[in-house]
Amino acid sequence: MSRTWLESIAKVAKALMPPALWRTSRAFATAFVTPIRFSLLTGHWKSSLRQSACSASGAPIPWYTYPAINFLAQRAFDDKNVLEFGGGQSTRWWAARAKSVLTIEENEAWCESLRDTAAPNVTLRYIPVDHATRSIEDVRRVLAAFGIRRFDIIVIDGHLRRELVKLAFEVLAPRGAILLDNAEGYGFFEEIRDRDCGRVDFFGFAPGVSKRHCTSLVFVDGCFLLDAKTPIPAIEDIMG
Structure with a gap:
């Protein structure tokens, strides 16, 4: 068509x-x-049938809302370090674009399945969730031992989402951004509303999902993703 x-x-x-x-x-x-x-054109049909987020060509894409994916797809990340909580197709998508990706996953079997196809610039860490204490101390220990101290992009799409917001601000690089997926829930708003930060909400459908959701971009200072010098591409280039 x-x-x-x-x-x-x-x-x-x-x-x-x-x-x-x-x-x-x-x-x-x-x-x-x-x-x-x-x-x-978006790959929503294919994502639904495959039960896995992918573009129209079958390439992996994050399980964020399409407006957020389209926004991110225009930007360059080749010199950026990414930290994501919750891995999957997004891990593969970021690996193809970023300098490095550290993925922290709460599901051991899923983490191992990602490890089998992980790119050389991806580091995977399995950290189970302690629902009784909701502690993120194990996450802090992994980050403290990791070679990179600050991350340009931090994605919170899994693990203990609300608890990780404070930590994300602590390890966010200057001009970096925090991506909150399913931002309409998980207590995200309550965690950031009193902070001196900016927020852009991307509402819309997501790959293989029938309901609309929100992926939010949160930043403290001049975020590199909001640089006005970034060209506005043709819509065909975004959908490709």
């Missing part, structure tokens, strides 16, 4: 139909074709 093909059909139909019939036909066609095009 390429745009050119659809536009050609629409042009011929408009020329042949009476105006009233054309307007009605166009309205119905738009109502039905638009969600199909969205699902095909």
Whole structure:
């Protein structure tokens, strides 16, 4: 369903139909074709069937909202260090773009499955969740022993999400950003509302998910992701 093909059909139909019939036909066609095009171009259809977040080409993408993915896809991360809590397709996506990725995962079996295909710039650490104490001291010990002290991107999409917010601010690099996935829940707002920080919310659908969610970008100072010098790409480049 390429745009050119659809536009050609629409042009011929408009020329042949009476105006009233054309307007009605166009309205119905738009109502039905638009969600199909969205699902095909974003990879939502494929993600749903595979039960794994992927683009239209089948490449791995994060399980964030599409507006957040599109925003991030325009930026350069080749000299950036990423810390993510909760690994998966996002680990593979970041590994292809960032200088380094440290992934902390709470599910041991899932962590090992990621290790089998991890890129050389990815470090995986399995840390179980203690739901009784909700302690993140094991996470602190891993970070203290790690070679990198500050991270340009910190993604909180797993583990003890609310407890990790404070820690994220402690190890965030200057001009860096914290990504809060499913930001509408987990007590994220309560943890950041009294902090001197900025926030951008990306609401929308996510790969293979029927409900809309929110991925939020949180930053303290001039975040590199918000640099106005970043070009606005063609929509086809984002969807690719």
